[in-house]
Amino acid sequence: MSSSTPITFTVAFRGTPHALSCLPDSTIAALQARLEELTDVPPSLQKLLLKGKNVVAQNRDETTLIQAGFKNGLKLQMLGSTSRELSSLQSVESEQRKRERILRERALKPQAKLRSTGTSDVSFLKYRFHELTPLAHLPNPGAAMALLTKLSEDPAIKHVMQIHELSVGTLTELAPHEHPGLLGLNVNAGQAIKLRLRTDRYDGFRLYAEVRRVLCHELTHNVWGDHGNNFKELNSKLNREVVEFERAAAIGTRSLLDSGDVYQPASELEAEARSYILGGVDAVPSGGFDDSPAERRRRILDATMARLRKEEEELEQSCGTGHSTNA
Known part of the structure; x- marks a missing residue:
């Protein structure tokens, strides 16, 4: 996939889907910053699940979306607490x-x-x-x-x-x-x-x-x-x-x-x-x-x-x- 061709995918948070389009060489950190704008969940509390597995890498500032396995049509689920809830x-x-x-x-x-x-x-x-x-x-x-x-x-x-x-x-x-x-x-x-x-x-x-x-x-x-x-x-x-x-x-x-x-x-x-x-009726004794x-x-x-x-x-x-x- 060309680095100039955006990847389109969906991130669902508490039942609300968010359709996103990002360049393949965008970092996980950049994606999390965008998700914070949409959901008010700080990156440190975000958990992105793909088939039950967390795709957020430890070196999220360097890992790109394409390296993390993102592709067109991908559907992820995000868990996390908002700033207000925290x-x-x-x-x-x-x-x-x-x-x-x-x-x-x-x-x-x-x-x-x-x-x-x-x-x-x-x-x-x-x-x-x-x-x-x-x-x-x-x-x-x-x-x-x-x-x-x-x-x-x-x-x-x-x-x-x-x-x-x-x-x-x-x-x-x-x-x-x-x-x-x-x-x-x-x-x-x-x-x-x-x-x-x-x-x-x-x-x-x-x-x-x-x-x-x-x-x-x-x-x-x-x-x-x-x-x-x-x-x-x-x-x-x-x-x-x-x-x-x-x-x-x-x-x-x-x-x-x-x-x-x-x-x-x-x-x-x-x-x-x-x-x-x-x-x-079984609990009632014969004598009353x-x-x-x-x-x-x-x-x-x-x-x-x-x-x-x-x-x-x-x-x-x-x-x-x-x-x-x-x-």
């Missing part, structure tokens, strides 16, 4: 660091006595997620950071981490195009937990309840690497404790680990459990239907756990931890 993420991270600094300072102060409704600040600092890291090159990292923060501060999750002394170095996300088919991954027994937060098309985020169930599964891998009976027993226990914690909190019998405020959880689990019970509050709570809990066990069997196929010791 600013939002930095603001969230700054607030997160501020909270962590306050907690560290509080832990170093002499404690007169431990709270009767929770554990010590030192224990709380130890058994938690020590770092939250969204993927900055994916769309809307600020929203991903907010979801990771919600998971890390979920009272039921904090509760089971304290009880079972579970600590996670980094809580981060899985990119759908980089890990197709996986919903979660535990690296080195808690060094990092990676969760699929986004939909496959990057046009939104998965339901919170679904992501949290995957998180419980991956927390179990802190203790057991494969999906054997020991894993299933502990994972079932974690799920049951999460459900029991939220039910107890809903009726005001349990306080948060780090404050005196009563936690008021969402009722998705209980509502779903009730849908399994209503109309179920016991509708006492204690029996009703037991039935709802049993139905919830039965559903969670079924979903857990499906989740094992989407977990990258138990299938590879080198993950």
